Amino acid sequence: MTPSDRRLPGELVFVLVLLLFAATALWQAFRISGLASWSAPGAVPMLAALVMLVAAVRVAVATMRRPPADVPPGSTLSREFGHALVPRVIVAFTLLIVLYMFALEPLGFVVASFLFLAAGMWVLGSRRFIYNAVISAVSLAVIYVIFQTAFSVVLPDGVLKGVL
Amino acid sequence: MPEAVSYFFMSWTSPYLLFLTAAGTFAGIYVGAIPGLSVTMAVSILISFTFKWSVNEALALIAGIYLGGVYGGSRSAILLNIPGAPAAIATALDGYPLAKRGEAGTAIGLTTVVSVFGGFIGILALAVGAPALSNLALMFAPRDYLLLAIWGILLVGSLSGKSLAKGVFAGALGVLIGMVGLDPMTAEGRFTYGSVQLTSGVPYVAAMIGFFGVSEVLAQLHFLQVTPVKQDVRHIVPSWGLLKKHLPLATRCSAIGTVIGALPGAGGDIAALMAYDHAKRTTKHPSRPFGEGAYEGLVAPESANNAAVPGAYIPMLTLGIPGDAVTAVIIGALYIHGLKPGPMLMLETPHLFWFCVGNLVLANLFLLPMGLSGIRIFAKIVETPKAILLPLILVLSAVGTYAIENNPVHVYWMLAFGVTGYFLKMYGFQVGPVILGIILGPLIDVSYRRAMISAGDEPLAFLGEFLTSPISAILVAALALTVLSQTRLWAATIGRLRRAPTT
Numbered sequence: 018m019t020p021s022d023r024r025l026p027g028e029l030v031f032v033l034v035l036l037l038f039a040a041t042a043l044w045q046a047f048r049i050s051g052l053a054s055w056s057a058p059g060a061v062p063m064l065a066a067l068v069m070l071v072a073a074v075r076v077a078v079a080t081m082r083r084p085p086a087d088v089p090p091g092s093t094l095s096r097e098f099g100h101a102l103v104p105r106v107i108v109a110f111t112l113l114i115v116l117y118m119f120a121l122e123p124l125g126f127v128v129a130s131f132l133f134l135a136a137g138m139w140v141l142g143s144r145r146f147i148y149n150a151v152i153s154a155v156s157l158a159v160i161y162v163i164f165q166t167a168f169s170v171v172l173p174d175g176v177l178k179g180v181l
Numbered sequence: 182m183p184e185a186v187s188y189f190f191m192s193w194t195s196p197y198l199l200f201l202t203a204a205g206t207f208a209g210i211y212v213g214a215i216p217g218l219s220v221t222m223a224v225s226i227l228i229s230f231t232f233k234w235s236v237n238e239a240l241a242l243i244a245g246i247y248l249g250g251v252y253g254g255s256r257s258a259i260l261l262n263i264p265g266a267p268a269a270i271a272t273a274l275d276g277y278p279l280a281k282r283g284e285a286g287t288a289i290g291l292t293t294v295v296s297v298f299g300g301f302i303g304i305l306a307l308a309v310g311a312p313a314l315s316n317l318a319l320m321f322a323p324r325d326y327l328l329l330a331i332w333g334i335l336l337v338g339s340l341s342g343k344s345l346a347k348g349v350f351a352g353a354l355g356v357l358i359g360m361v362g363l364d365p366m367t368a369e370g371r372f373t374y375g376s377v378q379l380t381s382g383v384p385y386v387a388a389m390i391g392f393f394g395v396s397e398v399l400a401q402l403h404f405l406q407v408t409p410v411k412q413d414v415r416h417i418v419p420s421w422g423l424l425k426k427h428l429p430l431a432t433r434c435s436a437i438g439t440v441i442g443a444l445p446g447a448g449g450d451i452a453a454l455m456a457y458d459h460a461k462r463t464t465k466h467p468s469r470p471f472g473e474g475a476y477e478g479l480v481a482p483e484s485a486n487n488a489a490v491p492g493a494y495i496p497m498l499t500l501g502i503p504g505d506a507v508t509a510v511i512i513g514a515l516y517i518h519g520l521k522p523g524p525m526l527m528l529e530t531p532h533l534f535w536f537c538v539g540n541l542v543l544a545n546l547f548l549l550p551m552g553l554s555g556i557r558i559f560a561k562i563v564e565t566p567k568a569i570l571l572p573l574i575l576v577l578s579a580v581g582t583y584a585i586e587n588n589p590v591h592v593y594w595m596l597a598f599g600v601t602g603y604f605l606k607m608y609g610f611q612v613g614p615v616i617l618g619i620i621l622g623p624l625i626d627v628s629y630r631r632a633m634i635s636a637g638d639e640p641l642a643f644l645g646e647f648l649t650s651p652i653s654a655i656l657v658a659a660l661a662l663t664v665l666s667q668t669r670l671w672a673a674t675i676g677r678l679r680r681a682p683t684t
Contacts, residue, residue: 031608035350042357049371055640056633058364058371061626062357065618069353075346102607107402111600114395114575118592121583130576137572141402149569156573164580171587172580 026086026098032077039070109140125175130157188532189539191237198241202540205245206547210555212246213253213266220250220266224510236518237536243514244537245544247507251449251486252296252548255479256556259288263397263574267389268449268486270613271457275471275478282474286556290419291476292483293552295431299484300545302435303442303491308538311495312527323631324646328656329444330621330628334614335663345664347610355618356625358383365627378590387582387594388619392612394578395599398571400606418553423476430460430477431484438485442492448505449486449493450613456485491541498526498534 043066049059088094117133124132134153135146143149164172192198213220224243254266259276272292279288334352361372362382373379434456441452460471460481467475489505497508515521520530527534582595602612636643647653 025608028608031604039350045372046357046360055638055643056630058367058369060633061622061629062360062371064629065353065356065360065622069350069357072346072350072353076344076350079344079346102604104403107399110402110571111399111596114596117575117579118589118596121579121592122589126580130579134572134576137575138568141568141571143566143568152569157576160576160580164584172583173589 023084024080024086026088026094026101028086029080032073032080036070036073036077039066039073042066043070106141110137113137113140121175122173123175126172127157127161128176130160185531185535188535189542191536192241192540192543198237198540199543201238201241202245202543203547205242206249206544207245207551209246209249209251210253210256210548210551213250213269214256220247220254220507224250224507236515236520236533239514239518240511240537241540243511244540245547247511248300248487248490248541248544248548249551251490252293252483252552255292255296255483256289259292259479260285263401264393266449267393267613267616268453268489269482270450271453271482272479274457275473275475278472278474279476279479284474287419287423288479289556290553291423291427292479293549294419294424295427295480295484296487296552297545297549298431299435299438299486299488300490300541300548302432302484303439303488304538304541304545306436306439306443306488307491307494307541311499311534320652322646322650322653323628323635324643324650325652325656327625327628327632328647328653328660330625332656332660332663334617334621335660344609348614351605351610351612352614352618355615355620356622357618358388358615359619359622360626365623366630383619384582384586384588384591384594385619387591388598389616390578390582391595391598392602392616394574395595396602396606396612398574398578399599399603401567401571404567427476427480430464431480433463434459434481434485435488438488439492441485442489442505443495448507449489450505450617452485452489452492453482454613456481487545491538494537494541498537 043063046059046062046066049062050057051059053059086094086097088097113133113136117129120129120132131153134157135149138149138153139146161172192202209220224246250266251268254264254269255272255276258264258269258273259280262273262277264270264273276288276292279285334355335349357372359382361379363369363373363380364371370380437456437459438449438452441455442448457478460467460477464471464475464477467477469475471478493505493508497512520526520533578595579592582591583589602615605612605615632646633640633643636646647657
């Protein structure tokens with residue numbers, strides 16, 4: 018059942034974090050209603066957290082048994098982690114998503130999405146700026162029309178209040 | 182009886198209802214196919230949009246979207262490795278490898294025909310078996326619902342990965358997330374920490390779009406350099422020989438799908454996975470190894486998940502209990518329109534039942550031509566570079582999440598789940614069990630407590646009841662079998678039995 022391949026960079030830390038999370042969940046679930054009765058509001062949360070904890074322990078043990086991650090000479094574990102799990106493009110794109118989310122209401126759906134689309138395409142490797150902008154604009158128009166008319170979804174106006 | 186016939190054909194003979202069913206099916210296919218849009222989300226939005234319509238019109242549109250959507254998820258599963266709907270998770274396992282081999286057209290054609298076939302089997306079961314099934318299900322006690330829910334999560338956890346422990350962890354995590362909010366029985370807050378947001382619970386659609394859409398988008402960022410394989414979408418209509426070969430499997434899996442769809446809370450997603458598992462266990466000589474493009478790996482889940490749609494209608498119409506998440510939303514709509522889903526529905530308003538059956542047949546018929554066409558356009562979409570496609574999917578995901586309650590906080594949840602799901606995926610966990618845990622968590626909670634209370638809060642009496650009631654005993658056995666089949670003890674025992682000398 019346990020493959021004898023090497024761990025991925027950061028895997029042990031991740032699994033131990035999950036273990037800690039499971040233990041915390043169990044503690045928090047306990048605080049709901051303690052050990053009052055078998056049918057208390059806290060019963061299922063505690064049982065679920067307990068199951069999670071047991072599973073987490075098994076996963077942790079299995080992970081620890083595997084040989085550690087492959088770190089080529091001249092590199093460090095955290096650098097390998099960055100390379101394998103969070104390469105620059107993922108970090109950049111995720112940050113872009115965060116900015117997009119925060120900009121949704123103040124800037125409005127149309128403006129925020131357009132900026133996100135154009136910037137996102139560029140970040141992900143499409144360097145044809147005009148092409149990106151055109152595709153973004155067209156698809157945005159289609160999405161907007163469909164969601165406003167067919168689904169009557171109210172999307173935030175933001176900066177374009179009164180214009181659309 | 183003649184009345185039933187006239188209600189059956191109601192959506193066939195009224196031009197407007199005909200149009201709505203067709204439009205629904207068509208839209209459903211694309212909603213289901215586009216990752217970031219979910220059938221549940223579309224149906225939820227449509228329920229609010231169609232409040233002012235007559236109930237028949239609303240049901241016609243929704244039936245089309247539901248059936249089309251469950252099928253549509255297979256398209257993006259095959260072409261993008263992103264299941265458009267949870268019911269298509271199993272389809273991606275063999276569908277995407279097939280696409281990588283350039284056989285996307287065959288894959289799509291096969292899934293279409295097999296889905297329609299599965300739909301018909303499910304509808305047949307609905308029409309013939311609903312009364313009988315409702316009698317049986319009336320005997321289900323809360324503990325049986327508890328067993329079903331746990332079994333469902335275990336199945337998802339054990340079928341789609343190598344590690345049962347990781348699957349169980351994911352399922353338990355989902356259940357815990359589903360516990361956040363107000364306790365349905367005592368109205369006290371659990372895991373709410375004084376926040377108004379958390380009191381209404383974790384938004385399910387944000388979780389689903391986050392775990393299935395955003396996390397996959399992030400995962401695909403590793404493969405930006407990979408140019409999308411040019412798809413051969415010419416040979417779409419599958420040959421008769423190919424269909425005939427897989428007909429027995431399709432029939433068995435449709436039966437599985439119908440039964441699972443009929444089980445409360447378990448819908449197309451579990452049906453697809455169980456059918457896939459069944460196919461893996463029973464196909465001695467698959468066309469290719471499973472996971473590398475076996476046709477059986479497509480036939481099984483797709484016939485099952487489409488059969489599960491009419492299957493899910495069974496408990497919805499006969500018991501007022503959702504067969505899955507979508508039917509849960511539909512039940513809400515029925516109440517709004519003044520109907521009472523439940524055992525009395527068949528007696529008081531039999532026309533509704535027959536209307537639904539006829540409507541589903543119609544939608545299923547539309548599925549065939551619609552599924553086999555429009556693929557060139559869809560394939561062109563797939564051939565767009567990922568750098569263009571992924572931001573668009575993200576925007577659609579954000580809109581889909583925002584649209585439910587016009588609440589930007591849901592979009593934050595979506596991203597949080599997306600990032601969590603990404604790391605879980607990278608380290609070998611499955612996200613399917615998490616979502617199932619979120620949906621079924623409340624059912625597990627309430628069923629467990631009802632069963633425990635009726636056992637007088639005595640754990641021994643509680644456990645004893647599982648063995649004394651025949652239905653419960655069967656379910657316990659099924660559950661135990663699922664768990665045991667994953668352990669090394671089982672494999673060793675089977676191995677020893679096989680090696681035993683035969684006289």
